Amino acid sequence: MTLAIAAAAAALAVATSSADATVGSFSTTGSMNERRQAAVVVKLLDGRVLVAGGDKDEVGGGTTFLDSAEIYNPATGTFTPTGNMTVARSMAAGVLLPNGKVFITGGRDTPSGAVNTSELYNPATGTFTAVPGTMPTATGLWTMAAPTSGGKVLIVGGFASSADIYDPTTNSYTASGSMGSSYPTGTLSDLGSGKALIQGGFGGGPAKVFDISTGLFSSPANVTTAIRSFPATALLANGKLLLAGGKDFGAGGSPVIASSQLFDPATNLFSTTGSLIDAREQAFSSILGDGKVLVAGGTDGYYGTPKASAELYDPATGTFSTTGSMAVAHGSMHGNTAVLLDNCDVLLPGGWQGTSAPVGSRVIASAEIYDGPAGNCSSSGPTPGPTPGPGPAPDPAPEPSPSSEPAPGPSPSPRPSNAFTLGGGATRTSN
Numbered sequence: 001m002t003l004a005i006a007a008a009a010a011a012l013a014v015a016t017s018s019a020d021a022t023v024g025s026f027s028t029t030g031s032m033n034e035r036r037q038a039a040v041v042v043k044l045l046d047g048r049v050l051v052a053g054g055d056k057d058e059v060g061g062g063t064t065f066l067d068s069a070e071i072y073n074p075a076t077g078t079f080t081p082t083g084n085m086t087v088a089r090s091m092a093a094g095v096l097l098p099n100g101k102v103f104i105t106g107g108r109d110t111p112s113g114a115v116n117t118s119e120l121y122n123p124a125t126g127t128f129t130a131v132p133g134t135m136p137t138a139t140g141l142w143t144m145a146a147p148t149s150g151g152k153v154l155i156v157g158g159f160a161s162s163a164d165i166y167d168p169t170t171n172s173y174t175a176s177g178s179m180g181s182s183y184p185t186g187t188l189s190d191l192g193s194g195k196a197l198i199q200g201g202f203g204g205g206p207a208k209v210f211d212i213s214t215g216l217f218s219s220p221a222n223v224t225t226a227i228r229s230f231p232a233t234a235l236l237a238n239g240k241l242l243l244a245g246g247k248d249f250g251a252g253g254s255p256v257i258a259s260s261q262l263f264d265p266a267t268n269l270f271s272t273t274g275s276l277i278d279a280r281e282q283a284f285s286s287i288l289g290d291g292k293v294l295v296a297g298g299t300d301g302y303y304g305t306p307k308a309s310a311e312l313y314d315p316a317t318g319t320f321s322t323t324g325s326m327a328v329a330h331g332s333m334h335g336n337t338a339v340l341l342d343n344c345d346v347l348l349p350g351g352w353q354g355t356s357a358p359v360g361s362r363v364i365a366s367a368e369i370y371d372g373p374a375g376n377c378s379s380s381g382p383t384p385g386p387t388p389g390p391g392p393a394p395d396p397a398p399e400p401s402p403s404s405e406p407a408p409g410p411s412p413s414p415r416p417s418n419a420f421t422l423g424g425g426a427t428r429t430s431n
Helices: 002-020
Strands: 026-029 040-043 049-052 055-057 063-065 069-073 078-082 093-096 102-105 118-122 127-130 143-147 153-157 162-167 172-178 187-192 195-199 208-211 216-218 232-235 241-248 256-264 269-273 284-287 293-296 310-314 319-322 346-352 363-370
Touching (some): 040 093, 049 102, 093 143, 102 143, 102 153, 153 187, 172 216, 232 293, 241 293, 284 346
Antiparallel strands (some): 026 363, 040 049, 049 069, 055 063, 069 078, 093 102, 118 127, 143 153, 153 162, 162 172, 187 195, 208 216, 232 241, 284 293, 293 310
């Protein structure tokens, strides 16, 4: 009996060791039915993943805009087609609503044309339906969106300096407050508790915090050290927002940077944290089951050379470390967000493979899986919000220099990933 128990324990140890050996590595999974970048990627309530729209911009080889959509099933590792969108759109934004439907808004349907309409995807029927009317003020190019309290959705983007609110209970829009600046290729990130942060972009607008309780934008209590486009972002379990790397439009030559920052909605302050090992923009990013953040791939410039390397951010130390490399070097390019699956692996679908690839394969259909550490990663897991604290300071705000970020202590399980994606130039808070 003792020998049998010992043998069983040894077998379990070998199996566990074998399973753990793959954590931190990438592997290929089923390919999408369409090559696509700049797509909306949203995890559904049942754990499957919607990938909708996008484009095949070959840079020198023409651009095809897509209205098709497909569903990734983690159980089978395959993509299957679903209903088509009502219009073709890339650089659009998608938000998972409390009722399980996906709200998709804005984007472009020609190289310079903006779409100012929205639609809803119903996973139960596999169909899209148009939202009546058009957005009052927000333009479609480089659209960004974020969920707010009560199920409402904040919509900004393009070259507009104002924002709209979509209310799913009435299936209609209302105009919201002015941002004072436009944020093309900026980043809009959900902060929880009905707030969102917008910053960066080549418009160079100062960072602003939106509060659904007032419908207004206000300034953080200090200034960002970089005007970032295309950073890797993630909302940490402690409520702080990580913004890593990207392109700095506030510096001469708009270099790709490795520096990173944290924004704390509880104190309304930006602070510095550890830098990326490898400067990159347009990277895939996702919170992981253990609270760390995966930053993978990306490029060395706008439509530049893609990277295969990946790294992990540890909130406990405020530092980045290397992890496994992707099977194919590629960047997210205006969308194609990484998605934390219910089994704690991360899906990285499609994207940009670079101009070194022949025309017809620069935008890819292949997808990869990052084997993530165990944790609470399900769609129905806990959703801790930011620590309560003072709200945003009214304009004009004081502008002290950002402080160094102390290393936070251990944090609880992260909030579920991929409740929303940001299209256009925004890098999504993984979500």
